Amino acid sequence: NAGVTQTPKFRVLKTGQSMTLLCAQDMNHEYMYWYRQDPGMGLRLIHYSVGEGTTAKGEVPDGYNVSRLKKQNFLLGLESAAPSQTSVYFCASSDGLPAGNTIYFGEGSWLTVV
Amino acid sequence: QQQVKQSPQSLIVQKGGISIINCAYENTAFDYFPWYQQFPGKGPALLIAIRPDVSEKKEGRFTISFNKSAKQFSLHIMDSQPGDSATYFCAASTGYKLSFGAGTTVTVRA
Numbered sequence: 001n002a003g004v005t006q007t008p009k010f011r012v013l014k015t016g017q018s019m020t021l022l023c024a025q026d027m028n029h030e031y032m033y034w035y036r037q038d039p040g041m042g043l044r045l046i047h048y049s050v051g052e053g054t055t056a057k058g059e060v061p062d063g064y065n066v067s068r069l070k071k072q073n074f075l076l077g078l079e080s081a082a083p084s085q086t087s088v089y090f091c092a093s094s095d096g097l098p099a100g101n102t103i104y105f106g107e108g109s110w111l112t113v114v
Numbered sequence: 115q116q117q118v119k120q121s122p123q124s125l126i127v128q129k130g131g132i133s134i135i136n137c138a139y140e141n142t143a144f145d146y147f148p149w150y151q152q153f154p155g156k157g158p159a160l161l162i163a164i165r166p167d168v169s170e171k172k173e174g175r176f177t178i179s180f181n182k183s184a185k186q187f188s189l190h191i192m193d194s195q196p197g198d199s200a201t202y203f204c205a206a207s208t209g210y211k212l213s214f215g216a217g218t219t220v221t222v223r224a
Contacts (some may be wrong), residue, residue, distance in 0.1 A: 004157075022207070031210070040123070042116065042203055042214035050210060058211065090157050095222030098191035099165075105157030 001024050004106035012112045013081045021076040021109050023091030024048050031094045032074040033058075033103070034066060036087040045088065049074055081113045117141055118206050120215025126224050133191040135218045137204035140185065144206035149178065149189050150214075152201045161202070162189070194222045 004025045006108040013019055023032065030051050035043040045058030051067040063085060065077045074093075078085060088110050121143045126199045137147075140202045148163035164178045164187065167191045171204045177190040191198055204215040 033212075042118075042120070042216045042218050044214070045211060048210055056210070059213075081209070092157075095211060097146075098212045102160050103212065105159065107157050 002008045004091055004093055004104050006089070006106040008109060009107070010041060010110045012114060013027070014114055015081060017079065017081050018077070018079050019111075020078075021089055021091070023074045023076070023106060024070065024072055024112075025089050025091075025093040025104070027073075027093060027104065028071070029093035029104075029109065030071075031096065031101075032068065033074045033092040033094075034064070034074065034104075035090045035092065036060065037090060038087050038107070046089075054076075063102075078111075081111075084112045085111065086113045087111060116216060116217040117130075117213040120204050120205055120216060120218060123216070124219040126221045126223060127194045129194060129196060131194050131222075132206045133189075133220050133222075134193050135189045135202055135204065136186065137188065137206075137215050138184075138186045139206050139221065141155070141206070141208065141213075142185070143208040144164075147178070147187050148187075148205050148207070148212075149176075150203040150205060152217075158203060161213065166220070194209070194220075196222045197223050198222050 033048040047066040050088040052071040091106045094101045150212035151161040152158040175192045180187045
């Protein structure tokens with residue numbers, strides 16, 4: 001059972017380039033999330049989805065777009081990468097609201113923008 | 115601006131000792147308070163969680179103490195082991211959103 005899988009694991013981008021991070025979960029979870037982790041700031045929610053075809057903004061959505069065309073996949077896009085987007089990105093999923101439902105995280109995607 | 119403030123940033127404890135991590139919040143709408151454990155190169159994993167109508171929850175060597183009136187909660191790791199060396203995040207949720215503290219790196223010396 002793979003759980004939450006993120007690809008790629010590592011990526012270096014030049015400023016202004018675009019890329020997409022792919023998240024896949026095999027637990028049939030309704031809710032999916034994208035977080036970024038920066039030193040001294042914990043994890044901050046970028047976007048989330050409460051079901052196939054839905055997306056919503058989190059705490060730090062600027063510069064990112066997401067899509068949830070299939071229930072098992074949640075894509076995070078950077079249209080024009082900036083050095084401030086250098087971070088570790090985590091995808092997560094849960095069966096329902098965080099209260100009372102375990103949120104399962106992937107192993108992370110390390111992104112460097114130069 | 116972080117909605118959950120966590121301290122200390124790091125701590126070192128001897129094997130067998132007690133590790134204590136504290137968190138504070140302001141938003142009274144928070145209704146669920148989990149703790150996550152993260153090892154280097156891995157994603158966070160749920161360790162233990164508590165609801166605000168309970169003052170304490172214990173699972174093995176890990177205990178959450180919750181003070182609703184003070185809007186504070188803490189994680190106690192009893193009989194700390196080298197395998198407990200990790201970064202610990204407190205968090206609080208309301209609705210769909212989970213807000214994390216900045217994290218505490220715990221090092222257990224053998």
